Structure formats: structure tokens, C-alpha cells
Amino acid sequence: MPRPQTSWLGTLAILGIVLFIVTNWWPTFTGKENKNAMLETRPSISKQEAADAAATYVEQLGGGAATSRFVVYQSNKLLSGYVQKEHMTADYKSRFLERVPIDFYRVELKTDRNADYMVDVHMTNGSVIGWQMRSKAEAPSARDGRRMAEAYLRQAGKPLDDYQMLLPNSSSPYQFAFEHRTAKIGEAKLREIVEIRGGQISAFRTELRVPDSHYAWVAKQDRAASEMTQWNMILSVLMGIAAIVLAIVHRKQIAFLRGIWLTITFLVLYWINNANMLPAFKTLDGTGTDPFLTSDGALVMITVMNVVVAFLGIIGYFSLASGQPMWRERGLHLWPRWREPEFGRDTLDSMKRGYLLAFLILGLQSLLFFIAEQRFDMWAVNDPSGSMYNLLRPELFPLMAWTAAISEEAIYRFFGIAIFKKLLRSTFLAVLVPSMIWAFSHTQYPIYPVYTRFVEVTLLGIVFGYAFLKFGFATVLFAHATMDTLLMSFSLMNLGEARYVGLGLFYIAMPALVAWIIWRLHHAIVGRRSIRVN
Incomplete structure (x- = not known):
């Protein structure tokens, strides 16, 4: 096969490099923020530090000492997409990034009390932002569940006057959701979710619930x-x-x-x-x-x-x-x-x-x-x-x-x-x-x-x-x-x-x-x- 002349390919390659640089650094050249920039978090803590934070938290909950740990990176793709689609990146970063991070570590723990926990840890400050204990126990009555969930929120420093409780979902009777009266981004509203099984708190998380249309x-x-x-x-x-x-x-x-x-x-x-x-x-x-x-x-x-x-x-x-x-x-x-x-x-x-x-x-x-x-x-x-x-x-x-x-x-x-x-x-x-x-x-x-x-x-x-x-x-x-x-x-x-x-x-x-x-x-x-x- 004769070798084709390719001097023109070098010129096109240079053009490609220029296009790559200009398009990827366009916000730097123009001073305009990319409205569709992907929301990414570079971790400030290691997976080992996240595992240690999760183990300490579970022990404080009374779940026992961790005997095994496994850490993965997770991301709330729905929230990330909604914030970008509606061009609310700056608003999200200034108001909710620390409280409801899109990217986080998820730590799976087994304890010496034969219990399984899943703990979500903030990737930059190491704080626990949510947790769940594996449980198949029965859900409480609506009245007892509400009383226990409200007590947990008060203990967590959440002013109940700022929230309204949503009606329990028949498919998830163990889950009690409290929606903030004013805190939201676009139509995504801030919620605190408490799960109760077998007469005890089995999970808690804070979320920004994106609208059904998204x-x-x-x-x-x-x-x-x-x-x-x-x-x-x-x-x-x-x-x-x-x-x-x-x-x-x-x-x-x-x-x-x-x-x-x-x-x-x-x-x-x-x-x-x-x-x-x-x-x-x-x-x-x-x-x-x-x-x-x-x-x-x-x-x-x-x-x-x-x-x-x-x-x-x-x-x-x-x-x-x-x-x-x-x-x-x-x-x-x-x-x-x-x-x-x-x-x-x-x-x-x-x-x-x-x-x-x-x-x-x-x-x-x-x-x-x-x-x-x-x-x-x-x-x-x-x-x-x-x-x-x-x-x-x-x-x-x-x-x-x-x-x-x-x-x-x-x-x-x-x-x-x-x-x-x-x-x-x-x-x-x-x-x-x-x-x-x-x-x-x-x-x-x-x-x-x-x-x-x-x-x-x-x-x-x-x-x-x-x-x-x-x-x-x-x-x-x-x-x-x-x-x-x-x-x-x-x-x-x-x-x-x-x-x-x-x-x-x-x-x-x-x-x-x-x-x-x-x-x-x-x-x-x-x-x-x-x-x-x-």
C-alpha cells in the first residue's frame, strides 16, 4: 500500500488543537461562566477518612463498631441535571452545595452487632449527610411515626415550624417526609426524610426533591x-x-x-x-x-x-x-x-x-x-x-x-x-x-x-x-x-x-x-x- 501524502493532515491537527483549547477554555477567554458546566466536586478527604467518619457516626448512633467497610463515590444525577437544565448552578452553589451536595461518598458498613449501615459522607468536609440501617421491621403507626420523626428532627436542630409534614406514601409507610416551607431552588424543594422501622429511627437524609416534570x-x-x-x-x-x-x-x-x-x-x-x-x-x-x-x-x-x-x-x-x-x-x-x-x-x-x-x-x-x-x-x-x-x-x-x-x-x-x-x-x-x-x-x-x-x-x-x-x-x-x-x-x-x-x-x-x-x-x-x- 503506497504511503499517502499527509502534510495537510498536520495543518488540520493544529486546527484541532486550537479548537480544543478555545472551546474548553472559552469561559476563561470571554469571562463568561459556562451556564451548562458540569457540577463536579474534587474530594478534599480520602475514602479512608470517609470510612472513619462513617464508622464513628454509626458507633455514636449505638450501632456498634465497624467490622468491615466499603466506600464508593455516588452522585445525585437527577439534581445535577435539574440545576444545569434550569441554569441555576450559581444559585445552587451559593445556597445548597454544603447542605445537599450532589457528589458524595457512600460508605457501606457492617458492625459487630450484626447490623448493616449505609452512610453518606460529604466529600470536602467529612460530615455525615445521611444514613440508613438495613431493616425489614414493620412501619409504625402514622401517629407514632410522626411523633418519633419530629423528635429526631428537633434533636438534629431542625426547627419544626419551618417545615410541613407530607402525607405518608402508602407504598412507603415507614417514611416520613418534612418539606421546608420556603427553602427551594427553582421548583426543587428542600425535604428532610426520616425512616422508622421496628420502633426506631432506621434512616435519615436531606434532599432537594426535583419536580415531577424533570x-x-x-x-x-x-x-x-x-x-x-x-x-x-x-x-x-x-x-x-x-x-x-x-x-x-x-x-x-x-x-x-x-x-x-x-x-x-x-x-x-x-x-x-x-x-x-x-x-x-x-x-x-x-x-x-x-x-x-x-x-x-x-x-x-x-x-x-x-x-x-x-x-x-x-x-x-x-x-x-x-x-x-x-x-x-x-x-x-x-x-x-x-x-x-x-x-x-x-x-x-x-x-x-x-x-x-x-x-x-x-x-x-x-x-x-x-x-x-x-x-x-x-x-x-x-x-x-x-x-x-x-x-x-x-x-x-x-x-x-x-x-x-x-x-x-x-x-x-x-x-x-x-x-x-x-x-x-x-x-x-x-x-x-x-x-x-x-x-x-x-x-x-x-x-x-x-x-x-x-x-x-x-x-x-x-x-x-x-x-x-x-x-x-x-x-x-x-x-x-x-x-x-x-x-x-x-x-x-x-x-x-x-x-x-x-x-x-x-x-x-x-x-x-x-x-x-x-x-x-x-x-x-x-x-x-x-x-x-x-
Whole structure:
């Protein structure tokens, strides 16, 4: 495959860097606060300090001494979204941030009295902002419950004259809610919630109850995202079946060893990441009337995810296998083989083009986000299930960039464009359709309205698609890995510790290191073999 001229790609890469800087630092340049800026809290206390604060509090409650602890980061996504959607960030920060934080630590405790507690701890001052004891005991009568709840609020320093008690919910007779008469932000009203079971206080929390209209709007958006994710799964499975069928049909033309190492790399890195995400899976486990986070539930989720990843690995492998003969039929050599003399040099050149393309696409993505924020009122909320704070080893997170690059470029570019080119006989549609399918899988991220993410990823997919046709598979593989590595490394370095900054810089250089190692190995093995043959 002749090496295309890429001097213009360097100019576009510089443009991408400029776009990234300008759009991300726009408030600094203009002096205007970003009205849709994500509400994030950088912790001032460690998880260990949060666990200690929770254990001390539970002991003071009379719950006994803690025998085990587990800490996760949690976030009130509904409140965060409401504050941003209604452009009330400044008001919230000045009036409610300390009292009702959006981000907090959740500590699960077991005590020597055979009791389970869940304690929410403020991430900056270490104060306890809510707690719950696991209990299946019966609810009190309405009169006794109100008397006990009011006594608890008085003891907590809450003036009862400032509150009105809401009628108990028939589905939660153990819960007694007191709504503040004046304290609210927008239509989100301040409430104190006391739960009583078996004649004793079993839980307490303070909340800003967002209006039902916001609940309904978010639920509709989440349903739309879920439907698009389901379409991605259905269409990706159909593409996978097509890849397997075509691999069988063209089996005599396929080198089945090709793609094995990429598939193994994908599987190993993804399985490591799933284990690393144990705290993140625990944030998803507790629901309903028993919101405690169980390790068994999290382990089940990890097992299911490992099975799903194995299935994705199979689809990716057969996508690589089946794409080969279809591109050869068109006379295109988009993925050189190891035994070819130019493989090592092509890998090195692909890495260089990949960095330049990644800078361009990163700038385009930032521009699309900026336009969506300014013109389409897009906003994002924190997602505990994808947070750096909910990883056992945050330093391993940027390795995930390679899993996305390998599987998505194999399925939606190397195979996807080939199969839709064959079916639709149009280059543009062959690039567009798999880009849309790819975009469907990205709408589950907590970015609203969800259609903005679909449009953004589809447009980026078109850029990746035409870059693939121009430069080949290795270039878009390195571009995708580099772009995701940059974003993930920025998140890692944002944790603030010097070791994370150093590791982030290492990860950013990793694509270059990987390409250099492949080039040297190829030169040492294939190059010497060619010399002996000659």
C-alpha cells in the first residue's frame, strides 16, 4: 500500500488543537461562566477518612463498631441535571452545595452487632449527610411515626415550624417526609426524610426533591437512549452473524491467524477493566427499598459483562477476518500483513498519522460539544458507574482506550464499511450507516438531550470512515486509541497526584511506543528473513 501524502493532515491537527483549547477554555477567554458546566466536586478527604467518619457516626448512633467497610463515590444525577437544565448552578452553589451536595461518598458498613449501615459522607468536609440501617421491621403507626420523626428532627436542630409534614406514601409507610416551607431552588424543594422501622429511627437524609416534570423528562430521554442502545446491539449482532457467514463462505481466502493478537489484547484488557470496576458496579447494585450495595450483585454484573465482552471479541475477530476478502475484491490493501516488508514502516507511519488525526478529531468533538451547549442546551451529569473514583486501580483506566479502538474500528470501519458498500453501492452511505450504528452505542452516556450525542458521534464516525478509506485500518486504530487515551489520561491526571500525572503522560506516549516496538520486532524478524532469502 503506497504511503499517502499527509502534510495537510498536520495543518488540520493544529486546527484541532486550537479548537480544543478555545472551546474548553472559552469561559476563561470571554469571562463568561459556562451556564451548562458540569457540577463536579474534587474530594478534599480520602475514602479512608470517609470510612472513619462513617464508622464513628454509626458507633455514636449505638450501632456498634465497624467490622468491615466499603466506600464508593455516588452522585445525585437527577439534581445535577435539574440545576444545569434550569441554569441555576450559581444559585445552587451559593445556597445548597454544603447542605445537599450532589457528589458524595457512600460508605457501606457492617458492625459487630450484626447490623448493616449505609452512610453518606460529604466529600470536602467529612460530615455525615445521611444514613440508613438495613431493616425489614414493620412501619409504625402514622401517629407514632410522626411523633418519633419530629423528635429526631428537633434533636438534629431542625426547627419544626419551618417545615410541613407530607402525607405518608402508602407504598412507603415507614417514611416520613418534612418539606421546608420556603427553602427551594427553582421548583426543587428542600425535604428532610426520616425512616422508622421496628420502633426506631432506621434512616435519615436531606434532599432537594426535583419536580415531577424533570423526572418525566429525564425518564423519556433515558428510554430513548435505551432504545438506541438496543438498536446498536441488534444491528451489531446482525453484522456479527454476517461476518461469521462471510468468513465461512470465503474461508479459503482468509488467513484466520490475522486478528488473533488484536482480539486477545481486546479481551485481556477489557476483562482486567471489568475487575477494576468493582466499586462502579456496586453503585448500580442497590435499588428500591433495599439500596445496600452487595458484593455478590456486583460480581454477578462483572461475570455478565465478561460474557458480553467475549461475545464482542468474537464479533470483532470475525469482522477482521471477513473484511479482508471484501477489500481485496475491490483492489484495496487497507491492512498490510506481518510478512510483508512494509508492515513495520506502515505501522510507524500509521501511528504518526493516527496522532495527527486524533488531534483533529478531538478538536472537532470539542467544537460539536460547544455548539450543542450553546445552541441546543446540552448538558452532562456525573456518572458514578464510569467515574475514576470508583476504580480499584485508577492508573489502569487509560488502557481501555485500546479496547474501544480495536473492537469499534474492526466492526464499524474495517467490516462495516465493506459490507454496506457491497449492499448499498454508495461510498457515502457505506460510511454513514455503520457510523450511525456506532453512534447508537454512545447515547447511554449521561449527556442530555441524548440526540446530541448521537449526532456528534455519527459525524465523528464519518471522519473516521473516510480516514480509514484514505489511510487504512492501522491509522484509524491508532487515531481512535490515541484520542481515547488523551481523554482518559486527562481524567487520570485530573486526580492531582504526581504519580497520576506521570502515568497520564506515559499513556499519551504509549501509541508511539507500541508502534516503535512493532516496527523494531518486524525489522528484526521479517527484515532479517528477507535478507537471508535474497
